């Protein structure tokens with residue numbers, strides 16, 4: 001009987017809460033949960049920060065773009081996105097540093113042109129919301145989404 005109880009006692013001791021706490025105290029900190037500040041990726045560059053701001057307005061805009069009652073707010077969001085892209089056009093993609101010196105100027109020029117095209121299309125988007133043409137607005141948002149994908153493919157480092 002005693003022999004049979006011994007393994008059971010061992011298992012109970014090992015997995016008791018205090019044993020788990022002791023193991024934690026000795027070893028590494030507990031793994032971070034999804035959404036923890038410590039693991040969520042913070043932007044590392046000024047352009048990254050501008051993009052994060054832009055992204056917040058962009059997500060809201062996409063959610064409400066079909067709703068004509070939100071057009072006044074949508075116009076404000078487009079203005080915030082425009083201000084962010086204007087700022088972004090004064091910066092350089094971090095990926096520029098990966099290129100040979102001789103190729104950098106042309107690369108940055110291409111980036112700026114793309115960003116300015118994006119900003120120009122935002123003017124059409126404002127006009128669509130002002131005209132309460134939410135169908136046209138949604139089509140323009142699709143086009144801008146395509147420009148975002150192209151811009152990221154060419155100028156953003158792939159996510160690690």
Ligand code: HEM
Nearest residue numbers: 043045047048051055058093094114115118148151155156
């Ligand atoms: C709807 C439009 C766009 C959205 C919502 C958006 C969003 C984002 C987000 C969330 C990041 C990651 C930021 C970070 O945590 O570091 C990012 C990075 C970046 N985006 Fe955009 N983006 C948009 C359009 C564009 C366009 C049009 C271009 C280029 C012409 C572009 C170029 C970049 C680059 C280069 C980075 C990397 C940052 C760096 O190099 O420092 N983005 N963007």
